[in-house]
Amino acid sequence: MPNSLASSPADAPDIDAASFAGVLRVLPHRAQDLARLAMLRGGGAPVVTVIGKYNHGKSRLLNELMRRDAFAVADRRETVCLSECLHAGVRWLDAPGLDADVAGADDRHASTALWVHADVRLFVHSVKEGELDAAELALIEALRTDAVRTCRKALLVLSQADQAGEGAALDRVVSAIAAQVPDMPRHLVSATRHRQGMEAAKALLVARSGIPALEAALSDALACVGQARAHETELLAGEMRAELEAIALGQATALKALRQREADQRRAFEAELSALLETIGGEMAAVVDAPGPDLALVADSAGTRYATTAAKQERARVQVAYSRACIRIDALLAGHGVSGLPRAQETAAASLNTVMVAVMGVSVKFRADLRRLFCTALGRARLHADFAYYFDLSKDRLRLRGEIAAAAAAREAAIEARMALPAPETGA
Amino acid sequence: MSVNIFPGKDVQDFLRVIANLDGAGGNERAKAIVHRIMSDLFKTIEDFDMTPDEVWVGINYLNKLGSENEAALLAAGLGLEHYVDMRLDAEDAALGITGGTPRTIEGPLYVAGAPEQKGKARLDKNPDADAGPLRIHGTVTGPDGAPVADALMEVWHSDSKGFYSHFDPTGRQSEFNLRGAIRTGADGRYEVLTRMPASYGCPPSGATQTLLNALNRHGNRPAHVHFFVTTDAFRKLTTQFNIEGDPLVWDDFAFATREGLIPPVVERTDGHGVGFEEATYRDIEFNIELTPKVAGKDNQIVERARAAA
Numbered sequence: 001m002p003n004s005l006a007s008s009p010a011d012a013p014d015i016d017a018a019s020f021a022g023v024l025r026v027l028p029h030r031a032q033d034l035a036r037l038a039m040l041r042g043g044g045a046p047v048v049t050v051i052g053k054y055n056h057g058k059s060r061l062l063n064e065l066m067r068r069d070a071f072a073v074a075d076r077r078e079t080v081c082l083s084e085c086l087h088a089g090v091r092w093l094d095a096p097g098l099d100a101d102v103a104g105a106d107d108r109h110a111s112t113a114l115w116v117h118a119d120v121r122l123f124v125h126s127v128k129e130g131e132l133d134a135a136e137l138a139l140i141e142a143l144r145t146d147a148v149r150t151c152r153k154a155l156l157v158l159s160q161a162d163q164a165g166e167g168a169a170l171d172r173v174v175s176a177i178a179a180q181v182p183d184m185p186r187h188l189v190s191a192t193r194h195r196q197g198m199e200a201a202k203a204l205l206v207a208r209s210g211i212p213a214l215e216a217a218l219s220d221a222l223a224c225v226g227q228a229r230a231h232e233t234e235l236l237a238g239e240m241r242a243e244l245e246a247i248a249l250g251q252a253t254a255l256k257a258l259r260q261r262e263a264d265q266r267r268a269f270e271a272e273l274s275a276l277l278e279t280i281g282g283e284m285a286a287v288v289d290a291p292g293p294d295l296a297l298v299a300d301s302a303g304t305r306y307a308t309t310a311a312k313q314e315r316a317r318v319q320v321a322y323s324r325a326c327i328r329i330d331a332l333l334a335g336h337g338v339s340g341l342p343r344a345q346e347t348a349a350a351s352l353n354t355v356m357v358a359v360m361g362v363s364v365k366f367r368a369d370l371r372r373l374f375c376t377a378l379g380r381a382r383l384h385a386d387f388a389y390y391f392d393l394s395k396d397r398l399r400l401r402g403e404i405a406a407a408a409a410a411r412e413a414a415i416e417a418r419m420a421l422p423a424p425e426t427g428a
Numbered sequence: 429m430s431v432n433i434f435p436g437k438d439v440q441d442f443l444r445v446i447a448n449l450d451g452a453g454g455n456e457r458a459k460a461i462v463h464r465i466m467s468d469l470f471k472t473i474e475d476f477d478m479t480p481d482e483v484w485v486g487i488n489y490l491n492k493l494g495s496e497n498e499a500a501l502l503a504a505g506l507g508l509e510h511y512v513d514m515r516l517d518a519e520d521a522a523l524g525i526t527g528g529t530p531r532t533i534e535g536p537l538y539v540a541g542a543p544e545q546k547g548k549a550r551l552d553k554n555p556d557a558d559a560g561p562l563r564i565h566g567t568v569t570g571p572d573g574a575p576v577a578d579a580l581m582e583v584w585h586s587d588s589k590g591f592y593s594h595f596d597p598t599g600r601q602s603e604f605n606l607r608g609a610i611r612t613g614a615d616g617r618y619e620v621l622t623r624m625p626a627s628y629g630c631p632p633s634g635a636t637q638t639l640l641n642a643l644n645r646h647g648n649r650p651a652h653v654h655f656f657v658t659t660d661a662f663r664k665l666t667t668q669f670n671i672e673g674d675p676l677v678w679d680d681f682a683f684a685t686r687e688g689l690i691p692p693v694v695e696r697t698d699g700h701g702v703g704f705e706e707a708t709y710r711d712i713e714f715n716i717e718l719t720p721k722v723a724g725k726d727n728q729i730v731e732r733a734r735a736a737a
Contacts, residue, residue, distance in 0.1 A: 300678035302687050312679050319629070319637075319646030326632035341597050348735050349536070349595045350497035357631045358597040361589035364627040364648045364676065 023417040026410075027243060033236050035116045040233045041422065045086065046225040048218065049093040049113045052124030053136065057159040060191040061124060062094055064211055065218075067198075090222065093117055115146075119225045120218065121154040127164040127188070131176040140181060150235060151228035153221035156181065157214060161190040187214040230425075237422045244418040251411035258404045265400070269336045269391050270384070276332055277380045280325045284374040287321040288367040296366055322365050325374065330356045333387065342393045355390040359383065434474040443467050493635040500536040501636045505647055509533045510683035516728060520719075527571060528719035530686040531728065534666045535654060537592045538584060540736040542609040549608040550703070551583065551622035554601050558588035559623035561709035563702055564653065568616045568716045570662060575616025576718060582609045582656040583620055590628025594737055603737060621703055624710060627651045627676050640681070650676035650685065655716070662718035663726045669714055 019041075020034045027034075050058045059071035062085070070085040071094050083094040095113040114121065121143055125132055132140065143154040158177065164170045174188060189210035197205030206212065295314040304312075333339045333355055341353040352362075365373070373379045391397060433439050444450055447463035473483065493499055503509050513532060520526075552559075568579040584607040586592050593605035606625075610618045630637040630647030637647045651671040658664050670677050670685055672693045678685055691714045699709045721727075 297675050299673070299675045302678060302685075305678055305683075305685070309679075311675070313644075315648070315676070315679055316644050316646045319648060320641050320644055323632045323637045323641050323647075327638065330633040345597050345599045347595045347597055350495070351501060351631050351634050351636075352591075352595055352597045354597070354631065354633070356633045360632060361591065361598075362628040362631060363588065363590035364629055366675075 019420060022413065022420050023240060023244070026247060026413050026417045027240060030240055030243075032115055033240065035112070037233065037236045037422070039116060040229050040236075045089055045091045046119045046222050047091045047093060047117045048120045048122060048222075049095055049118035050122045050124055051095045051110065051114055051139070053129075056124050056126035056129065057191060058124045059094055061122075061157065061159055061189065062092055064191045064194045065215065066092065091117075119152060119228065120221045121152070122157050122218075123154060124157045124159050125177070126160040127158045127170060127173045127177075128160050130173055132180050137180060140184070144184065150232045151224070152232065153224065153228075155214070155217055155221065156184050156186050158186055158188045159191065161188045161210065162192050185217070187217060189214055233422060234425055238424060241418055241421055241424070244414045244421070248411050248414035248418070251407050251414060255404065255407040255411060258400065258407055262400055262404065265336075265397070266391070269338075270388065272332055273384055273387055276329060277374070277383060280328065281374045281380055284321065284325060284370050287318060288371045288375065294367050318365070318367060318370065322370055326356055326360060329387070330354070336391060336394070337396045338387070338391045338394045342390070355387065359386040359390070430477045432474065434471050439470065443470065489635065489639070496631075496635045498630075498635045501630055501634075502639065504533060504535070504682035505630065505636050505640060505645075507683050519727075523722060525719055525722070528717050529665055529667055529715075530688045531665060532667050532684045532686055532689060533682060534730070535668070535682070537595055538582075538654065538656070538734055539594045539604070539607060540734055542582065542604045542607045544580070544609040544611055546611050547613045547617065548619040549610045549621070551606050551608045551620060553605040556587050556623050559626070561699060561704045561706050562622050562624045563620070563704075563709055563711045564622065564714055565617070565619040566713050566715040568612050568618065568657060568718065570718055571720055575612075575614070576659055576662070577612055577614045577616060578659070579612045579616065579716075579718070580609060580656075580658045581612065581618045582658070583607065583653060585622070585625040585653040586628055586651075587623070588626045590626050594735060625651045625653060625671065627674050629681065645681065647681045648676055649680050649682055650674040652684070657716050657718060659718060663721055663728050665716065665718060666730070669712070
């Protein structure tokens with residue numbers, strides 16, 4: 001009995017998909033080729049797919065080839081799902097009718113039967129309908145192109161020869177079709193005559209039905225399936241291997257450029273910061289090495305609350321110098337996108353949400369503090385390290401690192417996907 | 429080129445239109461104040477012959493100040509907050525209210541919601557190697573010297589880097605570190621174990637310090653501890669004391685230092701006995717004397733935006 005395959009495996013481009021899931025993720029546009037490759041790897045009986053517009057006698061033809069009524073036959077559109085039958089070591093697929101109004105699932109069934117399953121295609125056209133229409137011509141053209149590429153054979157079957165009138169009328173139609181597809185052998189058949197011939201044991205009628213000649217051509221085509229499958233496996237795997245290699249190479253190139261940019265940015269930031277800290281160190285030395293006692297450390301009194309004192313002046317001098325140094329560093333940070341605090345560290349007080357405040361704190365800096373911070377190699381190294389820490393947490397740097405990770409992952413995925421594909425044949 | 433147009437009829441009429449002095453509606457007090465502030469600003473521009481560039485520097489500065497959320501900081505630095513305090517003092521003097529612990533500014537870093545404890549609290553939740561142990565204790569009394577029970581002492585101060593919890597960009601402090609709320613017992617006493625705060629200042633590259641740089645002023649404050657003292661019977665006290673010995677004690681950019689708010693710091697060695705891990709610690713006795721309400725009302729309550737956690 002025909003086996004209706006509304007769902008997997010027949011309509012699923014995911015047959016054996018697990019092994020090719022990685023490839024599919026990298027090459028989503030190759031879903032159909034991967035499904036075909038999985039079919040090829042699985043081996044199995046050769047597949048003959050019958051395709052054509054509905055009511056052109058596909059199912060009836062198949063039944064004659066099966067020698068039994070394996071496929072439902074009707075005047076209305078009957079074959080909406082893919083049906084299949086195993087006969088004489090061959091899987092026969094009756095694809096849903098090829099029609100302009102067919103859309104959705106039927107289309108997918110037909111497409112899967114035609115492109116994923118088929119080793120040999122029988123394109124059926126009823127001569128009573130006259131010559132081939134545009135849709136049929138387009139599909140035949142696609143099948144012939146594919147035949148050149150994949151070595152899968154396509155046969156054109158002109159069916160219902162008994163229903164196109166006699167003699168001249170039939171000849172006209174056949175000639176017209178020959179003119180439409182001049183390079184393609186045509187097999188004129190009549191399932192009805194074959195059935196009558198078989199039932200009445202009339203060898204001549206059977207021979208005139210065209211079915212034996214079609215069977216001979218099919219037999220020739222099926223004999224080539226092993227070789228064709230080997231060719232197609234290497235073709236599809238080879239194409240996708242090349243595609244994956246190109247992707248891996250492209251990502252490797254992108255990765256190298258991104259890493260170079262990452263290193264260049266870091267180098268530029270560090271060089272500028274070092275130079276500025278060096279400059280500030282020199283200027284700060286002049287500020288903190290002022291002669292005389294450090295009046296900033298001498299407390300004032302209540303009586304001078306609203307008066308200007310030497311101690312207040314000294315504290316202002318040191319603080320203003322410190323502030324100006326910080327403003328210069330902040331400008332450098334802003335130039336590299338490092339001025340704002342990482343979001344995770346932001347506080348309710350916007351005034352404190354700066355890298356400057358996080359690194360320097362807001363504690364009061366006296367001469368000894370400034371000397372330690374700016375005028376010693378160790379102090380400058382600490383500031384350098386602290387600012388560099390926030391440089392690495394800045395938005396631009398995080399984005400760049402994200403791009404690097406993505407490129408590395410894409411390269412890795414392409415390499416792994418390539419390894420999942422069949423290896424090239426040795427010596428090929 | 430210097431011109432003199434301020435006293436002219438056009439400018440004076442213009443000022444009245446700006447504040448809508450002669451129009452109906454609006455808030456009369458707001459109109460009068462805006463009229464005065466704009467008049468003074470216009471006169472300043474004329475008297476100093478300010479250029480358009482200078483005016484725009486000022487306008488853009490306001491945007492920077494706002495974007496950095498430093499308006500309250502600048503208000504402290506330009507003495508606005510202290511001036512308001514001076515006026516409250518003068519009002520008290522006029523009302524004949526004397527005595528009591530001096531009030532001083534609140535600052536912008538109070539956070540409501542610290543868990544309340546009875547009599548005694550430990551405030552430091554995070555280690556701070558640069559801050560030694562500090563004990564603060566005292567008695568809350570009324571104007572008559574009698575202890576006040578159930579007074580709520582809210583305390584907050586900075587760590588050794590000058591950062592307050594909830595406002596620490598390094599992310600090193602947990603919630604309510606160095607903050608507490610202590611309810612006095614029947615004896616009016618409170619006790620706080622914590623770590624020594626640091627003197628700190630405005631963000632060194634921020635809007636406030638940038639303006640202070642133009643005045644050759646620093647934006648620093650002496651180390652200090654903030655208090656709110658709240659009771660049912662007396663006026664709420666907003667104050668802070670400074671740490672004695674800090675060179676900035678009388679050079680506070682916010683002008684918050686007051687006599688009576690610099691309690692002596694005593695070094696003691698019975699730390700284990702009071703609950704510290706260390707034997708040596710600093711001890712500050714800070715007694716609070718509350719002042720009576722005026723005609724049954726607290727005339728010093730300040731409403732302003734405050735953080736809560």
